[in-house]
Amino acid sequence: MATLNLDLGTRSYPIYIDSGLLNNTDLLSSHIHAKRVCIVSNDIVAPLYLESLKAKLTNFAVDEVILPDGEAEKSLANFDVIMSHLLANEHGRDTTLIALGGGVIGDITGFAAACYQRGINFIQIPTTLLSQVDSSVGGKTAINHPLGKNMVGAFYQPKAVFIDLDSLSTLPVREFNAGMAEVIKYGILGDKDFFIWLEENITAIKAGDKTVLAKMIETCCQCKADIVANDEKEAGNRALLNLGHTFGHAIESEQGYGVWLHGEAVATGMVLAAKLAVAMNLLEVSDLRRMENLISAFDLPIDAPKNMGFAEFMPHMRRDKKNIAGKLRFIIPTAIGKSEIRDDVTPETLQQIL
Structure with missing residues (x-):
């Protein structure tokens, strides 16, 4: 144990x-x-x-x-x-x-x-x-x-x-895959070695190998425990755990709770955050493609709903809990294993990726 x-x-x-x-x-x-x-x-x-x-x-x-x-x-x-x-x-x-x-x-x-x-x-x-x-x-x-x-x-x-x-x-396969979005999140936001390990263990994870699953879950829990211990109430770096959630929560709210599973919305949200980073010249396209490939390997969506564009996303994102003084704040991956909080995203850039 x-x-x-x-x-x-x-x-x-x-x-x-x-x-x-x-x-x-x-x-x-x-x-x-x-x-x-x-x-x-x-x-x-x-x-x-x-x-x-x-x-x-x-x-x-x-x-x-x-x-x-x-x-x-x-x-x-x-x-x-x-x-x-x-x-x-x-x-x-x-x-x-x-x-x-x-x-x-x-x-x-x-x-x-x-x-x-x-x-x-x-x-x-x-x-x-x-x-x-x-x-x-x-x-x-x-x-x-x-x-x-x-x-x-x-x-x-x-x-x-x-x-x-x-x-x-x-657990149904769809629910398991939705959980993998949060697993992948930890690799993208702060642990490149874990991201690589996930790439190397896709088959074992999908097969339900207990040893592999135990290691995967322990790694995620340790990462979260370390971050929460230093910032329990999200005054600083705990916000990094919201990678993909600004876009993801907007999808869930707009589509109706339960139409998209939370993990499915977060998966697409992480890809949108990565596309935002590419548009801001903060992330290499090759890293975006690796993220998309790993997410897609678990049958998770990487494209926003067809009925959602800039006009549909914005009202939800303006109510996001991370916002300060009316400024939108996004968690942006700058490389696999690195991310940061940004409040300098322009409406024009958002419109471009949405």
Whole structure:
């Protein structure tokens, strides 16, 4: 088992990566400092893992909230469903929430934990590749608003993250590939050697080689843990983790949440950011082509939706959380393994690439 630590002083927590973690009752129980547990999951994941997990938590009073699956369900209405359940069942501050599912479940459960009675403990058990390598680590919690993705939320850290590699065996191929967008992101933004390793291991990754997947996930989690430890609330370099997300969130919002999976939108967003860098003479075309080839190897889109151009992207990008003093800020790759934050992108250049 790989054990990483996200160092945030008194709020530090472990990230466990292994096969069979959902069966490691003693380890999971050691992070539940409560008598009551509420598991939040969705109607796809719950039938696979919920009853088995509940049966193992014999030392706790356990109940659950089951939400519909999908990005569109990361909503204020479902946030209220969780709040109403906790209140109606008289949960107190000593309750621990467990997020059992992908990024949507992790985000909405974390936000509920941050808000319920001004903050209760929660644990992340991510079951999708995207949530395992990215959203379960770092304490970003949120719900979506019709005018913007993740616009209502809080920075709120879990008590532990349990990444069970076995859960990937039930993940649909499209969802796995969407997770690969976030994996590739780490190579592009700051780790050229990892990008090359991904190029060399495409076949093994697609075959689900457990040893390769474990190394891949650990590398991503370590990269994110290092960045978050130095910039928890995105005042500086943590913004680099948003590579591809400015364009990607615009696609998700404009198309309707769930039409494009988050990872699919981020994949295209990274290519658009790279094209922006080429247009600004900051990136070699050869590096852009390598990015496109690696992204395409996992059947991810590299072109923006045909019904979206400059006029459709701009309203969403103007509401981006990275913007400061009304200036658009973009994460731009300047080479494979290097990226930077820029606020000098002209509307003319944006129009050119969109």
